[in-house]
Amino acid sequence: xxxxxxxxxxxxxxxxxxxxxxxxxxxxxxxxxxxxxxxxxxxxxxxxxxxxxxxxxxxxxxxxxxxxxxxxxxxxxxxxxxxxxxxxxxxxxxxxxxxxxxxxxxxxxxxxxxxxxxxxxxxxxxxxxxxxxxxxxxxxxxxxxxxxxxxxxxxxxxxxxxxxxxxxxxxxxxxxxxxxxxxxxxxxxxxxx
Amino acid sequence: xxxxxxxxxxxxxxxxxxxxxxxxxxxxxxxxxxxxxxxxxxxxxxxxxxxxxxxxxxxxxxxxxxxxxxxxxxxxxxxxxxxxxxxxxxxxxxxxxxxxxxxxxxxxxxxxxxxxxxxxxxxxxxxxxxxxxxxxxxxxxxxxxxxxxxxxxxxxxxxxxxxxxxxxxxxxxxxxxxxxxxxxxxxxxx
Ligand SMILES: [Zn+2]
Numbered sequence: 001x002x003x004x005x006x007x008x009x010x011x012x013x014x015x016x017x018x019x020x021x022x023x024x025x026x027x028x029x030x031x032x033x034x035x036x037x038x039x040x041x042x043x044x045x046x047x048x049x050x051x052x053x054x055x056x057x058x059x060x061x062x063x064x065x066x067x068x069x070x071x072x073x074x075x076x077x078x079x080x081x082x083x084x085x086x087x088x089x090x091x092x093x094x095x096x097x098x099x100x101x102x103x104x105x106x107x108x109x110x111x112x113x114x115x116x117x118x119x120x121x122x123x124x125x126x127x128x129x130x131x132x133x134x135x136x137x138x139x140x141x142x143x144x145x146x147x148x149x150x151x152x153x154x155x156x157x158x159x160x161x162x163x164x165x166x167x168x169x170x171x172x173x174x175x176x177x178x179x180x181x182x183x184x185x186x187x188x189x190x191x192x193x
Numbered sequence: 194x195x196x197x198x199x200x201x202x203x204x205x206x207x208x209x210x211x212x213x214x215x216x217x218x219x220x221x222x223x224x225x226x227x228x229x230x231x232x233x234x235x236x237x238x239x240x241x242x243x244x245x246x247x248x249x250x251x252x253x254x255x256x257x258x259x260x261x262x263x264x265x266x267x268x269x270x271x272x273x274x275x276x277x278x279x280x281x282x283x284x285x286x287x288x289x290x291x292x293x294x295x296x297x298x299x300x301x302x303x304x305x306x307x308x309x310x311x312x313x314x315x316x317x318x319x320x321x322x323x324x325x326x327x328x329x330x331x332x333x334x335x336x337x338x339x340x341x342x343x344x345x346x347x348x349x350x351x352x353x354x355x356x357x358x359x360x361x362x363x364x365x366x367x368x369x370x371x372x373x374x375x376x377x378x379x380x381x382x383x
Pocket of ligand 1: 196197200223227228229230
């Protein structure tokens, strides 16, 4: 951007400049969304050490394919789409590597990992902490299709419409997946809460 | 008992704050008489509270100061950007010499400082006459290099150029210093 501060310029204007190869315009888009992309990647992969590298891949792939961005959805849901793809792709590769180690003992393992009632925690705080750990573990147990909608809804606070854009599915499907995911979560959490 | 399956969808919509007023009234009537649905509602609210708690207790990492630069650098090395005009290219080079970007405002700020300090060193110094009004540098330079009395028009032109340059540098300083806190509107819209 050679004129104007850039930080108040709408995404679609910056995107059009990026499509002409404008570096400064892309710089603004990266700075605008980098923390959001870090956030969603972290909720997907849960590994601080890889988030930065994956986020780089997201932005680099975004710029390289920005010519194909038609503006039918908003830029940031398109960017999230790339992030979700990148994150889950990484997970599926990581799963292949660690399958034999964890198998399906994740839930039990996570629950055992929660800090014990050492006396420092107020009873209520400990309960909340334990419940939160259980909730995270329960999300982890969901099939990917459900996990995606739950992450976008619960962690990223997205609307049904935004989730539909990110995952490229109809709004009705978002709603039904989310509801089925919640039924399953509730079933899994039932003995714990 | 009323249709609990239908009420379950109302509960989901309530949780997502998308339940209409009429449906909300139906749900609240149902909840008063159905223990199962009450528990469903409580479980889901507790789940949501747990996630909020988890988000607060275990915040996601944020981009470090050099993140943007490394993304742009990787793309630059792959020749992904359009070539920049010569002048812009030089500004960019000076600019990126001051990476990470959080301190990049130093470059233009430094330039402005030099422009502001330079005239001071060129002030006419008549040690014996301290009360004398100091003359700005441009006039001073003109006096030193030009034996003929200063042409007011030429001075004006020079000053004009100087102020344009200052404005230009100011803009870039502002642009660079603001850009790293430029997370506007979009966050509020979630
Ligand atoms: Zn009921």
